[in-house]
Amino acid sequence: MMPLAAHDHESGIRENPGSHTHDHGGTSDATVDMVTTLAGTVLPNPVLTASGCAAAGRELAPFLDPAALGAVVTKSVLLRPRSGRATPRMAETPSGMLNSIGLQGPGIDAFLEHDLPWLAARGARAVVSIAGGSVEEFAELARRLAGAPGLALLEVNISCPNVASRGQVFACDPLAAADVVRAVKAESGVPVLAKLSPDVTDIVAIAGSCVEAGADGLSMINTLLGMVIDTDTFRPVLAGVTGGLSGPAIRPVAVRCVWQVHAALPGVPILGMGGILSGLDALQFLLAGASAVSVGTAVFHDPSAPVRVLAELRTELARRGITRLSDVVGAAHREPHR
């Protein structure tokens, strides 16, 4: 355990945020080193998009420079094109959103031809999310992506039904989750993140199983399964009946998951997400143990949210006299520094 000591210049954290005043009582924003390392990959900063909330980055280009983010996490791609589920497939909920998009997308061929080159041409780092209904499909996707330009990491979306197991979600079974990770690792030339579902009794057990199977890091959390019923029609609002809950409503669940996994597996890199709207929200995830964060649902009402969150995070670190982002990773598990 490394306490964040007063006057700890090694750790880049200064004792009294009020005594190093620049513009807001701490250090200057410009002096905060925002570089982070995620599963061995160095990123210029820790704020990424979240899979499914920014397609392959192009839709956000009018609002932000994709290369200014830590990385762009692309919508989960499947082997073949898919139109997704029937509508309605979105519903608003208190402090959240329910979606049952159903992995709509162009398939790996179109993705490799149009989407990944577009990101690479802009100098953006791509974290490519892959999804499938069988271990073989995941492995085939990893094989197709090996050596692709601009590919920094693979994110394996294991919150998909396993067709060979009567639709049981891979992420809810430690053995099935491990099978996918092992198969992807065998084909991938880049580090692999396993994206975990919070809809499990013991997320640490699933995390451990994925790490044992070779995952270089973990993304958490995916949406929580939810449902809304229309009290006029007496029927479920979503055509798909259930959907994934995201947004601020799930943030405390997500922070808890990151905290528990970091406590049990402190050496395992984590990409944290779930309801991040502000720099302070992002800071909670870093303090819980995440090395980087994804901003998802927030972009639906503020398409520039990822760059705003990044700027706010930098300001909040500076305000606290922190000069190096990496020093706050997991800090909530250590002794208080004030």
Ligand SMILES: Cc1cc2nc3c(=O)[nH]c(=O)nc-3n(C[C@H](O)[C@H](O)[C@H](O)COP(=O)(O)O)c2cc1C
């Ligand atoms: C409309 C929508 C589509 C999503 N699609 C995917 C997806 O394709 N793959 C995936 O791993 N997660 C997907 N997610 C989950 C997000 O990446 C993220 O894990 C979750 O929404 C929590 O973060 P947030 O509250 O910031 O949105 C999707 C979420 C939303 C709202």
